[in-house]
Amino acid sequence: NAGVTQTPKFQVLKTGQSMTLQCAQDMNHNSMYWYRQDPGMGLRLIYYSASEGTTDKGEVPNGYNVSRLNKREFSLRLESAAPSQTSVYFCASRFGTGVYGYTFGSGTRLTVV
Amino acid sequence: GQQLNQSPQSMFIQEGEDVSMNCTSSSIFNTWLWYKQEPGEGPVLLIALYKAGELTSNGRLTAQFGITRKDSFLNISASIPSDVGIYFCAGQLGNSGGYQKVTFGTGTKLQVIP
Numbered sequence: 001n002a003g004v005t006q007t008p009k010f011q012v013l014k015t016g017q018s019m020t021l022q023c024a025q026d027m028n029h030n031s032m033y034w035y036r037q038d039p040g041m042g043l044r045l046i047y048y049s050a051s052e053g054t055t056d057k058g059e060v061p062n063g064y065n066v067s068r069l070n071k072r073e074f075s076l077r078l079e080s081a082a083p084s085q086t087s088v089y090f091c092a093s094r095f096g097t098g099v100y101g102y103t104f105g106s107g108t109r110l111t112v113v
Numbered sequence: 114g115q116q117l118n119q120s121p122q123s124m125f126i127q128e129g130e131d132v133s134m135n136c137t138s139s140s141i142f143n144t145w146l147w148y149k150q151e152p153g154e155g156p157v158l159l160i161a162l163y164k165a166g167e168l169t170s171n172g173r174l175t176a177q178f179g180i181t182r183k184d185s186f187l188n189i190s191a192s193i194p195s196d197v198g199i200y201f202c203a204g205q206l207g208n209s210g211g212y213q214k215v216t217f218g219t220g221t222k223l224q225v226i227p
Contacts, residue, residue: 004155042116042201042217043156090155101146102215104155 002026006091006105013081013112021076021108023091032074036087081112117218125224132189134221136202141182144205151198192225
């Protein structure tokens with residue numbers, strides 16, 4: 001089925017470890033996004049890529065880096081994980097950057113101990 | 114940062130009942146979006162609203178873009194067990210030309226008692 005695919009679905013890291021969350025979409029969408037979801041906080045934007053070859057910081061970028069590998073793929077990297085990064089991470093894409101709603105992946109639940 | 118206030122935070126209702134929830138902001142938006150999130154999944158877009166006063170339906174769901182542009186409402190008629198989930202509103206100020214920031218509400222958790 002067409003959509004946004006995220007891997008892995010679950011991950012446990014030790015403080016200081018690094019990892020990359022992968023995201024791919026097959027809808028030919030131009031823009032891609034990484035959000036984190038924490039209880040009582042709603043969804044907060046970490047980084048986004050308005051088009052292939054560009055990336056920009058969102059509301060909460062500290063401790064993260066991203067790569068827009070091609071039009072389909074947008075990865076999120078934690079260089080040195082901290083317990084404050086325990087969260088559910090969602091990748092999303094949409095056709096433009098304007099009026100269209102997002103299509104979200106099913107999320108990665110990350111726990112940092 | 115900017116936040117949208119959703120109410121109620123959670124609700125238990127009997128199957129067959131109608132549901133109302135709302136979202137308010139201190140700032141105006143030009144686009145309102147409503148999403149539903151089921152356990153273990155990402156949010157799925159239900160309804161998009163683009164004009165103040167607009168009323169849009171999607172099956173048993175009806176959403177309205179408030180006249181002040183600072184609020185939006187979602188109604189679900191004749192609830193069924195599969196309506197269970199968390200409903201998020203999202204507001205967007207612009208609607209063209211470059212990235213437009215989307216602000217998400219904190220969600221309304223709906224539970225339906227069969």
